[in-house]
Every structure is written in structure tokens, then in C-alpha cells.
Amino acid sequence: MEGQVPGAMGSSGSLALRFGQTCFSCASLLFMCLDVEFYSYTTFCFLVTVMGLVIPWSLVLVLADAYSVFVKSLDLQRRNLLMIIIGDLVLSFLSLAAACSTASVADLLLDVGKSFCPEKLCSRYQLSAAMAFLSWFLSFSSSLFNLWLLPAL
Amino acid sequence: MEGQVPGAMGSSGSLALRFGQTCFSCASLLFMCLDVEFYSYTTFCFLVTVMGLVIPWSLVLVLADAYSVFVKSLDLQRRNLLMIIIGDLVLSFLSLAAACSTASVADLLLDVGKSFCPEKLCSRYQLSAAMAFLSWFLSFSSSLFNLWLLPAL
Numbered sequence: 313m314e315g316q317v318p319g320a321m322g323s324s325g326s327l328a329l330r331f332g333q334t335c336f337s338c339a340s341l342l343f344m345c346l347d348v349e350f351y352s353y354t355t356f357c358f359l360v361t362v363m364g365l366v367i368p369w370s371l372v373l374v375l376a377d378a379y380s381v382f383v384k385s386l387d388l389q390r391r392n393l394l395m396i397i398i399g400d401l402v403l404s405f406l407s408l409a410a411a412c413s414t415a416s417v418a419d420l421l422l423d424v425g426k427s428f429c430p431e432k433l434c435s436r437y438q439l440s441a442a443m444a445f446l447s448w449f450l451s452f453s454s455s456l457f458n459l460w461l462l463p464a465l
Numbered sequence: 466m467e468g469q470v471p472g473a474m475g476s477s478g479s480l481a482l483r484f485g486q487t488c489f490s491c492a493s494l495l496f497m498c499l500d501v502e503f504y505s506y507t508t509f510c511f512l513v514t515v516m517g518l519v520i521p522w523s524l525v526l527v528l529a530d531a532y533s534v535f536v537k538s539l540d541l542q543r544r545n546l547l548m549i550i551i552g553d554l555v556l557s558f559l560s561l562a563a564a565c566s567t568a569s570v571a572d573l574l575l576d577v578g579k580s581f582c583p584e585k586l587c588s589r590y591q592l593s594a595a596m597a598f599l600s601w602f603l604s605f606s607s608s609l610f611n612l613w614l615l616p617a618l
Contacts, residue, residue: 409561413566
């Protein structure tokens with residue numbers, strides 16, 4: 313049953329997708345947090361919160377997928393798959409929202425003046441937003457793949 | 466076949482959803498454009514562009530639904546429904562992105578200082594973002610309803 317849809321829960325494609333999500337969301341969090349005072353802007357706090365939700369979610373699913381690929385294929389139930397799809401959808405919307413907000417605020421800070429944001433800092437904000445976009449894309453695509461698998465269960 | 470899924474293309478639920486989309490996206494555009502200079506911020510231009518795409522799309526689908534409800538029920542083909550679902554998904558992502566960006570920029574402008582944005586103007590930006598959020602929600606839900614109908618065709 314796992315072999316039918318490439319990228320659906322339990323396949324090696326899904327493992328790659330989840331691994332990418334984990335990497336990109338960690339990168340986004342690190343670019344935003346490390347040595348930067350992000351507390352002063354609501355948007356950046358929102359990004360950090362969302363990434364703090366996305367990282368454990370992807371880590372758990374990476375472990376489940378790795379178990380399914382390398383040790384013993386999991387027996388997915390319809391209810392569990394539905395929960396995973398809904399979680400993925402919600403987290404992908406949250407990370408899209410965070411990425412867009414961060415990108416627009418970074419752009420505005422660049423426009424408004426150098427006093428709010430030295431150039432090096434602003435490019436880090438932009439990098440963080442780009443990583444969040446990539447994480448959104450991967451998480452949305454694994455949600456779609458799983459949705460494709462749902463009627464077969 | 467139309468009666469199976471409430472809210473799917475061709476039903477009266479879908480007509481209500483599309484009508485709501487049209488209203489909210491028009492309201493968002495008007496709050497942003499009317500008597501306001503929005504050109505100076507990239508984000509607001511993005512919102513206006515996205516709403517300029519969402520409004521004609523919803524208007525066409527309102528007309529199709531109204532025809533289907535009041536005159537003669539349409540014979541939906543799988544290909545057409547798939548096109549509608551993909552269009553809805555893309556537009557809902559774009560409007561979510563625009564809404565988040567507008568909301569965060571309006572919030573930042575309120576924080577940074579009154580010189581960039583008098584209070585009355587900022588509340589209009591926020592109202593516009595709220596309308597864009599509502600339009601996103603409706604357009605995403607009609608996309609989900611149509612996705613539900615797809616396997617039945």
C-alpha cells in the first residue's frame with residue numbers, strides 16, 4: 313500500500329520531503345534567532361513561534377518515515393493519515409503566513425531606512441523568510457501527496 | 466450529481482461562498498485603493514494586484530453558479546473541475562500571502578511612528594487585510610469542497 317503514491321507517508325519520497333522541511337525550518341529559525349534581537353517586531357516573533365511548531369512536527373514524522381523505510385513498513389490507518397494531513401495543512405498555512413510577513417517587513421525596513429536595520433541584518437531576515445517559504449512548499453506538497461493516498465485507504 | 470456535496474461547484478452553497486468571496490475581495494480593494502496612496506509600499510501594490518486577479522475569477526464563478534442554480538444545472542466535466550480547483554488553490558494562497566503581508570506592514574507602520582501612517586489610514590490598511598483574510602478563507606473552503614467532489618466525477 314505504501315508503494316502506490318510516491319511521496320505519501322511511509323515512502324522514501326516522504327522521508328526526503330520531511331527531511332527537507334526539518335532542514336529548512338531549522339535554517340529559518342537560526343537565521344532569525346542567532347545573535348539577533350527579534351523581540352522588537354511582532355512579525356519576527358510570529359515566525360519564531362511558527363518554526364518552533366514546525367520543527368518538532370517534522371522531526372517526529374522524519375523518525376516515523378525513517379522507521380517505515382528502513383525497519384518495518386508502518387500500517388497506516390485512515391484516522392491517523394487524516395490527522396497528519398490536517399496538521400500538515402495547518403502548519404503549511406502558518407509557515408506561509410510567517411514567511412510572507414517576514415519578507416514584507418524586511419522589505420519595508422530596507423525601504424524605510426538604514427537606522428532600523430543595518431544591511432547585514434536585513435539580508436538575514438530575507439534569508440530566513442526564503443527558508444520559511446521553502447519549508448512551506450515542502451510541507452504543502454507532502455500534505456497533497458497524503459491527500460492523494462487517502463481515498464485508497 | 467450536484468446535490469451530493471454541499472458547497473461544491475453548481476450548488477447553492479457554492480453560490481453563497483463565491484458571492485462572499487466577491488464581496489470581501491471588492492471591500493479589501495476599496496479599503497486599500499480609495500483615496501489612499503498605496504504606491505509607495507510594495508506590499509500594498511501586491512495586495513491590489515492579487516485582488517485584481519481574485520475579483521474577476523470570483524465574478525465568473527458567481528455567474529456560473531447562479532446559472533446552475535437558477536436556470537439549468539451545469540454538466541461539470543472532470544477536467545474543468547480540476548482547473549477550477551487549481552485556480553482556487555493558487556488564488557487562495559496568493560490572497561493569504563497578501564493579507565499576511567498587509568497586516569504585518571500595517572502593524573509595523575503603527576509601531577514605527579505616526580509620521581509614516583496617520584491613525585485613520587492605518588486602520589483602513591488593517592480593515593483591508595481583514596477582508597483579504599476572509600476572502601482567503603472562503604476561497605480555500607470552496608477549493609476543498611470541490612476537491613471532495615472530484616473523486617465522484
